[in-house]
Amino acid sequence: MPPIGRIGPVHLRPRMTVRDVKIFALLFAALALAGCNQGQKAPLRTNAYVVNVAPDFAALGYRREQTDQIDSLDFKGVVKHDYGADTYDFFVYQRTLTNDTLGSWTFTKQLVSDKNYVFVLAEAGGQVSPQIVEYPVKIANSGDSQFVVMHAGENLPTMDVYITPAGTGIVGAAPRGTLSFLGQTAATTLTNGTYDITLTAAGDPSTVLFTSSTVNLAADTTNVFVITPEGGAGTETMSIAAVQDSSYVLYSTNATSALRVINAAGDQQPRDVAINHEFSPPLFPSAAYATATAYQQVPVSTTLPVTATPPGNPGVLELDTTTATYPGQKASLLLTGPTGTLALLFADDDGRRIVKEAKVRYIAAATQFATATDFVLLPPGTADQTTIAARTTLVAPAASTGYDPVVPGTYELLLREVGTNTVRAGPITVNLVEGGLYTILSLNGADGTTSSVAFLDDQP
Numbered sequence: 461m462p463p464i465g466r467i468g469p470v471h472l473r474p475r476m477t478v479r480d481v482k483i484f485a486l487l488f489a490a491l492a493l494a495g496c497n498q499g500q501k502a503p504l505r506t507n508a509y510v511v512n513v514a515p516d517f518a519a520l521g522y523r524r525e526q527t528d529q530i531d532s533l534d535f536k537g538v539v540k541h542d543y544g545a546d547t548y549d550f551f552v553y554q555r556t557l558t559n560d561t562l563g564s565w566t567f568t569k570q571l572v573s574d575k576n577y578v579f580v581l582a583e584a585g586g587q588v589s590p591q592i593v594e595y596p597v598k599i600a601n602s603g604d605s606q607f608v609v610m611h612a613g614e615n616l617p618t619m620d621v622y623i624t625p626a627g628t629g630i631v632g633a634a635p636r637g638t639l640s641f642l643g644q645t646a647a648t649t650l651t652n653g654t655y656d657i658t659l660t661a662a663g664d665p666s667t668v669l670f671t672s673s674t675v676n677l678a679a680d681t682t683n684v685f686v687i688t689p690e691g692g693a694g695t696e697t698m699s700i701a702a703v704q705d706s707s708y709v710l711y712s713t714n715a716t717s718a719l720r721v722i723n724a725a726g727d728q729q730p731r732d733v734a735i736n737h738e739f740s741p742p743l744f745p746s747a748a749y750a751t752a753t754a755y756q757q758v759p760v761s762t763t764l765p766v767t768a769t770p771p772g773n774p775g776v777l778e779l780d781t782t783t784a785t786y787p788g789q790k791a792s793l794l795l796t797g798p799t800g801t802l803a804l805l806f807a808d809d810d811g812r813r814i815v816k817e818a819k820v821r822y823i824a825a826a827t828q829f830a831t832a833t834d835f836v837l838l839p840p841g842t843a844d845q846t847t848i849a850a851r852t853t854l855v856a857p858a859a860s861t862g863y864d865p866v867v868p869g870t871y872e873l874l875l876r877e878v879g880t881n882t883v884r885a886g887p888i889t890v891n892l893v894e895g896g897l898y899t900i901l902s903l904n905g906a907d908g909t910t911s912s913v914a915f916l917d918d919q920p
Contacts (some may be wrong), residue, residue: 478812504545514583515691538707542808582612605677611639613689626654652679679826694810715787724825739774744774805858813895824854832878885911890920
């Protein structure tokens with residue numbers, strides 16, 4: 461029997477060491493912090509879109525303070541950012557082809573969580589002019605839609621803006637606003653549905669400047685419509701950049717398309733080129749060799765017939781094909797190949813002239829070579845041309861580049877056989893000026909070993 465007062469074995473608790481106290485304190489702090497975090501809300505955030513509508517700039521850079529940097533936002537390009545609600549400095553810049561900063565433009569904006577933003581990079585007086593569109597995030601009725609319209613065309617007139625239910629026209633309708641350059645409407649709510657956008661001369665609804673195809677203003681969304689100058693890019697003076705999560709560009713329903721012909725036929729003879737098989741007369745009669753015709757308006761079509769014949773002889777079809785044309789587009793049709801079986805190359809033309817750059821396009825139409833041709837621009841006085849890389853390499857009978865941005869200056873143009881030092885043409889001195897537009901066309905030479913070269917658009 462155990463002694464009185466003892467009911468079992470006694471276990472003594474060991475004394476806490478200094479290390480134990482530290483561990484306990486750390487655990488307590490972690491639990492306390494977790495409890496605080498559970499009571500906190502996520503940081504308030506907002507969205508900002510950036511759109512480049514400055515036509516004289518090839519591309520623009522953008523950053524928020526030291527983050528979110530985009531070195532190349534193309535003309536009419538849109539990018540979206542998610543930001544915490546706060547005040548930020550924003551920077552817009554353009555770098556030249558030599559990586560110098562051509563210009564830098566700064567703005568500061570406090571972003572709040574109940575607004576979204578569009579930073580419109582417009583152009584004024586040859587400089588970028590950042591503009592800010594802001595609108596409520598929440599639309600009162602989730603079945604409604606919201607829009608804002610902004611005028612970003614420095615050389616475009618003051619306009620009345622109509623947004624009307626699809627197919628109803630503007631007769632009897634009141635404009636949503638009258639906008640001059642850099643003006644914008646207030647954020648406006650509409651019942652979701654399909655609408656037409658019409659722009660007229662201010663105070664003159666009979667002078668219609670732009671009529672959109674039908675646009676869908678979806679429920680619980682906002683569209684920011686930016687009236688954008690085309691800057692000579694195509695046939696039109698303006699378009700509308702629709703800025704949202706799925707951005708797009710609108711051209712007027714009466715926007716035209718235009719084509720020209722570049723005749724590089726192997727026999728060097730002129731050709732009649734007809735559209736829609738209309739030879740009485742053909743749209744491009746007797747298109748001369750190694751030149752570009754004037755642009756002619758053509759129908760907008762995804763399957764536009766194009767035919768070519770010897771002059772005055774529509775019974776001999778050397779080319780019978782189709783091509784696609786689009787509103788606002790300018791393009792070149794290159795004829796190449798042997799007599800009787802011509803081939804067609806379609807090349808988009810972009811007439812925008814860019815500050816601090818020349819634009820050069822290369823076309824290979826020298827059919828006498830089985831191998832590709834290097835197009836090389838040499839600095840004047842280059843002793844060893846093999847050290848200079850080609851700007852592009854093309855294989856005839858019909859191949860074209862897009863527009864190659866080049867630092868303005870004097871160069872020597874050299875065409876050589878790919879992978880060798882065999883010269884096919886040149887060196888030819890060319891002077892490429894700022895804002896210049898150049899098309900360099902390689903053609904068959906006087907013998908089977910050399911090319912001739914034709915320069916289209918600006919003459920270097």
